[in-house]
Amino acid sequence: MSNFSRKLRLSSTLLKRLQQNVTAVNSKNVCRSFTTTEGHRPTLVHKRSLDILHDPWFNKGTAFSMTERDRLNLRGLLPPTVMSSEQQIQRFMADLKRLQVNARDGPFDPNALAKWRILNRLHDRNETMYYKVLIDNIEEYAPVVYTPTVGLVCQKYSGLFRRPRGMYFSSEDRGEMMSMVYNWPSDQVDMIVVTDGSRILGLGDLGVQGIAIAIGKLDLYVAAAGINPQRVLPVMIDVGTNNEKLLHDPLYLGIQQHRLEGDEYLAVIDEFMNAVFTRWPHVIVQFEDFQSKWAFKLLQRYRNNYRMFNDDVQGTAGVAIAGLLGAVRAQGRPMIDFPKMKIVVAGAGSAGIGVLNAARKTMARMLGNTEVAFESARSQFWVVDANGLLTEARDSIDPEARRFAWKVKEADRQGLKEGASLVEVVRQVKPDVLLGLSAVGGLFSKEVLEALKDSTSTRPAIFPMSNPTTNAECTPEEAYSIVGDNIIFASGSPFKNVELGGGRIGHCNQGNNMYLFPGIGLGTLLSGSRIISDGMLQAAAECLAAYMTEEEVLNGIIYPPISKIRDITKEVAAAVIKEAVEEDLAEGYREMDSHELRKLNQEEIANYVETNMWSPDYPTLIYKED
Ligand SMILES: NC(=O)C1=CN([C@@H]2O[C@H](COP(=O)(O)OP(=O)(O)OC[C@H]3O[C@@H](n4cnc5c(N)ncnc54)[C@H](O)[C@@H]3O)[C@@H](O)[C@H]2O)C=CC1
Ligand SMILES: CC(=O)C(=O)O
Ligand SMILES: [Mg+2]
Known part of the structure; x- marks a missing residue:
């Protein structure tokens, strides 16, 4: 049969399928299938893996059975749940209907989700063009591919899912991961962002739908750090979900069982790490949005043996430190005054504790890096979590948070008790900084902000980072209008600047780990560092802190605008490389071996970084037979 007649035959088959599809949907006769064609005769295909998924003639998406997935090297390239064609249509129709309702992701952009769909379709068609659009319009589209819209995308991912992107490893794949990684078509992967979907932004457990956060973070790796998009891999490890809504949603794409716990959970993550580092020994793995109880354990488990870091714990800490140092400078004080700051942190999860640990270490270093300095730095922090102020009187304290619990007597002396509310703590402490990593919208209520007006700082810093x-x-409007014009403001997601009247601007900084993780990854890659050390992370944070000029900082601008993200990422990467070389961790990258790396001066390192960043330019293509 000629290609042409085969196509004609397929076209009529497709038409038949579509007619049956319409009948099935119209009559709500979901038992009728449109997948059985031509008396079950198999179709011969000459493709495997992603080539099949990207071929509209052969692609069945989530309807590929497990045996077909194994036969066609598709295992891991699709969400784990096998769907019937009827379920696929239900999912599609539900999403189609939902489109008619205006999607809202926050106060600014009612069309953000529609923009995400358009960009996503471009991503599927033409990666170079997609990244060119993203890089050239990063200010406008970072909030679409990243926070806040990516949160909404994760929440609605079962409906939005079209073409798979990245790999899925599930608890059903135990024992298979080492072979599954070879289903990924690329022999070189530089950067993996992996999540288990257990704490996506501040939105809780979104199960398999969390894959979109890994995709969004990697978009920034390409746009900001110039990592080659052919060498990034978003990964979802689906060990179940404890989200009851998803457990009962017939259209959910993930494993519908409660999350694995304990050793069973660890065995899955261990197997994944072993598999990816076996196939790609030089890959860097960024752990993203794991619930706190696993975030710290996994970091301790792997950080000395693998090139990995946890963005929420370590990236956020560095960004917060840079912001806190900026807040000191914004008062016209030298950075060395940082250990005098009184800091109230609302939220003691992976992000909050990461920030507290790093801030305490930074203070201790400034005070002489002794045991005594480390001990005394502790008294600069007040931690308020869901149960109020943390003191040693609390019945059960998370071990990570314990080191920030106040002794009962000392708390008493300040007029505070175990469990004191945030407003009570702010009233008594009169802090220089109020930092939120609680995932609770509006936690800095009118009352709390009113109390902050009595801060002993000349320029209180308000960081609602969730x-x-x-x-x-x-919001910045609330902060500026209640506390006053002379504050420093930084939020995790973008807000617009506030008009203060008289032509003055209340600057709204974005305090987000996006200013560090791309540079940490790029610097690690180009240094070939064996691990990601505390020193490398510290160097990244200090580089970000030093990026803003004195004048900018005095004007309340403590982070760069997103339009400068490629530039700051370059500098952060160079600082990370320098530190890796100094710590003798750098093993080099390609022709730049460790010996050559050691010879580079500051300017040469900057050049080396720049020349290794991918840019979205079309290459000339030449056909070559296999
Ligand atoms: N801006 C940035 O770059 C980053 C922001 N985040 C954000 O931080 C937030 C928290 O993340 P995780 O620490 O991983 O979450 P988590 O769920 O581990 O921790 C949340 C913490 O907030 C506390 N909390 C809950 N209700 C509270 C209340 N009413 N008052 C005070 N504390 C309360 C909880 O007890 C817990 O300690 C999320 O919204 C996330 O998006 C996380 C990483 C980076
Ligand atoms: C920014 C980020 O990593 C988070 O909100 O989890
Ligand atoms: Mg995160």
Whole structure:
């Protein structure tokens, strides 16, 4: 049969399928299938893996059975649940209907989800063009591919899912991962962002739908760090979900069982790490949005043996430190005054504790890096979580948070008790900084902000860092209007600057780990560092802190605008490389071996970084037979 007649035959088959599809949907006769064609005769295909998924003639998406997935090297390239064609249509129709309702992701852009769909379709068609659009319009589209819209995308991912992107490893794949990684078509992967979907932004457990956060973070790796898009891999490890809504949703794409726990959970993550580092020994793995109880354990488990880091714990800490140092400078004080700051942190999860640990270490270093300095730095922090102020009187304290619990007597002396509310703590402490990583929108209420007016600082800093927009602890309008014009403001998701009247601007900084993770990844890649050390992370944070000029900082601008993200990422990467070389961790990258790396001066390192960043330019293509 000629290609042409085969196509004709397929076209009529497709038409028949579509007619049956319409009948099935119209009559709500969901038992009728449109997949059985031509008396079950198999169709011969000459493709495997992603080539099949990207071929509209052969692609069945989530309807590929497990045996077909194994036969066609598709295992891991699709969400784990096998769907019937009827379920696929239900999912599609539900999403189609939902489109008619205006999607809202926060106060600014009612069309954000529609923009995400358009960009996503471009991503599927033409990666170079997609990244050119993203890089050239990063200010406008970072909030679409990243926070806040990516949060909404994760929440609705079962409906939005069209073409798979990345890999899925599930608890059903135990024992298979080592072979599954070879289903990914690329022999070189530089950067993996992996999530288990257990705490997506401040939106809780979204199960398999969390894959979109890994995709969004990697978009920034390409746009900001110039990592080659052919060498990034978003990964979802689906160990179940504890989200009851998803457990009962017939259209959910993930494993419908409660999350694995304990050793069973660890065995899955261990197997994944072993598999990816076996196939790609030089890959860097960024852990993203794991619930706190696993975030710290996994970081300790892997950080000395693998090139990995946890963005929420370590990336966020660095960004917060840079912001806190900026807040000191914004008062016209030298950075060395940082250890005098009184800091109230609302939220003691992976992000909050990461920030507290790093801030305490930074203070201790400034005070001489002794044990005594480390101990005394502790008294600069007040931690308020869901149960109020943390003191040693609490019945059960998370071990990570314990080191920030106040002794009962010391708390008493300040007129505070175990479980004191945030407003009580702010009233008594009169802090220089109020930082939120609680995932509770509006937590910095009018009362709390009123109390902050009595801060002993000449320029109180308010950092509602939770994401997405709806989870921000307060808006900049609330902060500026209640506390006053002379504050420093930084939020996790973007907000617009505030008009203060008389032509003055209340600057709204975006305090988000996006200013560090791309540079940490790029610097690690180009240095060939064996691990990601505390020193490398510290160097990244200090580089970001030093990026803003004195004049900018005094004007309340403590982070760069997103339009400068490629530039700041370059600098962060260079600082990370320098530190890796100094710590003798750098093993080099390609022709730049460790010996050559050691010879580079500051300017040469910057050049080396720049020349290794991918840019979205079309290459000339030449056909070559296999
Ligand atoms: N801006 C940034 O770059 C980043 C922001 N985040 C955001 O931080 C938030 C928290 O993330 P995780 O620490 O991983 O979450 P988590 O769920 O581990 O921790 C949340 C913490 O908030 C506390 N909390 C809950 N209700 C509270 C209340 N009413 N008052 C005070 N504390 C309360 C909880 O007890 C817990 O300690 C999320 O919204 C996330 O999007 C996380 C990483 C980076
Ligand atoms: C920004 C980020 O990593 C988070 O909100 O989890
Ligand atoms: Mg995160």
